[in-house]
Amino acid sequence: MIDWGEKLKKMGILWQHDCNPATPHALWTSGRHADTFNNGSKLVENPNIMVQVAEGLIDKMKNDLSINKPDWIVGPAFGAVTIAYEIAKQLEIKFAFTEPVQIGANKEQVLRRFDIKEGEKVLVVEDAISTGDSILKTIKTLEDKGVSVLPFVASIVNWSESNKLGKRKINSLFSASIKSWTKNECELCKMGSKVFRPKANWSKFKKIT
């Protein structure tokens, strides 16, 4: 049995602060400071590991999939494209993605390039769920088209502190809670830890062992 948390951390896909003030913490694109970061690109650049990740998620969903077999796997671009594709490949079913499009003041997940028919069954897959914003928008887009979205979803990582996304069960390989703060409230800054953008400063975040 693979310890996915350990494996993903070793690969630099997942990172969590170790409460040591000498360890820097993460500045998210939103401007918030956080004790957690995930870098899905580190997984995407290793297709052979992605194959194992997809196998792991399919294994987690074994019972759910025996009851509800999807016709399609759909993931929100860009983060979930490769994992959704690989799961679809292994299940020998179809794959599609939704893509982020600015509509008025909101960014929506739009299905542009694929013809999923009304009533077809879709399993929605994500690389990481925190607020669930992208995956919920994908589900809404599909339901608005009359597509049947299965009562469970899959995500490589679940940061949401819940095993449910609305009424749907979340299947994940690794789950944990995230702490994040505004610049002024950041507990890690108060502790003396420095803050960096993780992708641009990855060498600073690597654990010294």
Ligand SMILES: [Zn+2]
């Ligand atoms: Zn901070």
